Amino acid sequence: MILGGARFLSGLLAGFLGDAFTTRPLIIFGSIVSALGVALCVFVKSIWVLHLTLGLIHGFGSGIVYSMNPIVISEHFIKHKAFAMGINYAGSTLGTFVFPKLLEYVVGLYGFRYAMLIFGGILFNSVAFSLFLRQPFWLNxxxxxxxxxxxxxxxxxxxxxxxxxxxxxxxxxxxxxxxxNLIYRGLNIARLPMFYVVTFSFISFGLGYDCYNSLLVDFAIDKGIAKSKAVGMTSLCSVADLAGRLILPALTDRNLVKRSTLMILLLSLVGVLYIMLPYASECGYIFTLTLGLAALLGCGVVLFPVLLGEYVGLESIAMATGLMTSLSAVFSFTKPSIIGKPHPFTLV
Incomplete structure (x- = not known):
């Protein structure tokens, strides 16, 4: 809850700052804070300190990066924007091929706290890559x-x-x-009905997406699947997630389907799969449903920032992103009542 809330609230701050400045310094700052939050988990000895480091600090930094990266893509790409956005978001999916098993291995070898220190060091590489970002000269x-x-x-x-x-x-x-000025621009965005349609669709999608990320392993374990196999299933579902982020949005770039139409179909199918998933009992059925769910969720991650840019315009996308994430932050604090209690773990 704290991680998601910090991400959304920092996205609000980044949205307003991104409207006044360029995205490059914000992404550099967010990368430093995000990596520092993970690395500081080496000092964690209670769950409350973990809330501060991994939840608040890491969430604040990563929220800035997550909200500013789509703006960079929107600034540089006019044609094939959805495909470019898919490549951008494919990075997190490619990471799930490796990092779930790597985290499991490193935690078993060094313990949770020192594993977080190692992963914090890995995250610091994002600071170096963010130095290459530049605003297009035509938007100076x-x-x-x-x-x-x-x-x-x-x-x-x-x-x-x-x-x-x-x-x-x-x-x-x-x-x-x-x-x-910022107030006038914010009022212009607030007058757009489609801004609220996209925002509240994004809020509903975000709740479902976080449930998928938070509960997939626990859900599989509750269904009698071994923990190691459940973690491996997460990595395999990343293949479908990657396909959803790259292939489905590219169809809209070629005008084979409207982005709004694809979004309607996507949200409808996600709801149907969520209803079917609790009734699946065999590993094969669960795996098949989660593959479809992963592909659709991956596509949605890419489509929302592209749709938002279409309705508010490139000149207002930074502030619109901040407003959308601020509304999402309010609803993010309801997630614990939806998700429930996770399986216990120890800080060793």
Missing amino acids: KRATVSNTPEICELGFQGPTEPFIISGSITGQVTSHNDKP
Whole structure:
């Protein structure tokens, strides 16, 4: 709950700051805080300290990165935007091929706290990669203005004699890219009905997505599947997740299906699969349903930021992302009552 809430609340802050500044310094800062939060878990000796480090600190930093990365993609890609967004989000999916089993191995070898220190060191690599980010030159907000007096001379040949106008022009050029103030921009976003449609769809999707991430292993264990096999099933479901993030959104880039239509079908099918999943008892059925669920959830992760950008425009996407995540933060605190108590673990 704290991790999700911190992510959403930091996304709100990043959304407003991203509207005033560029995304690069925000992503660098978020990467540092995110990695530091995981590394500090080496000092954890109680669940409350874990709430502070892994929940609040790591959640705050990762929320900034998660909310700013789609904006970078939207700024650089006009054509094939959904496919580019899918590649961006494919990184977390590719990580699930390796990190669940790696975490299980490292925890068994060094214990939970030192495993978090190792993973914090791995996360610090994101700081180096974020240094390569740049804002496109065509979106540069700060125009170079010169106040140097310039001579303007206009001459033309009339029917009688040349006419010369000479003078000095001194002034400041106002860029056409100057943005209205934050309050005015926020009010413009608040007037868009589709902003609320996308936002509350995102909230519902986020609750379902977090239930999938939090409960899949525990659900499989409760169904009689061995813990090691359940963790392995998570890695295998990442294949379907990756396909959903890359293949399905690319169909919208080729205009084979509208993004809004695909989103309606996606949310409907996710609801149907969630209803069917509790009635599955055999490992094969559970695995088949979770494969379909993973593909659809992966597609939804990619489609939401693209849809938001379509409805609010590129110039307002940073603030719209912040507003959407702030509303999501309110509902994120209801997740424990939905998810329930997880299986116990020890901090060793």
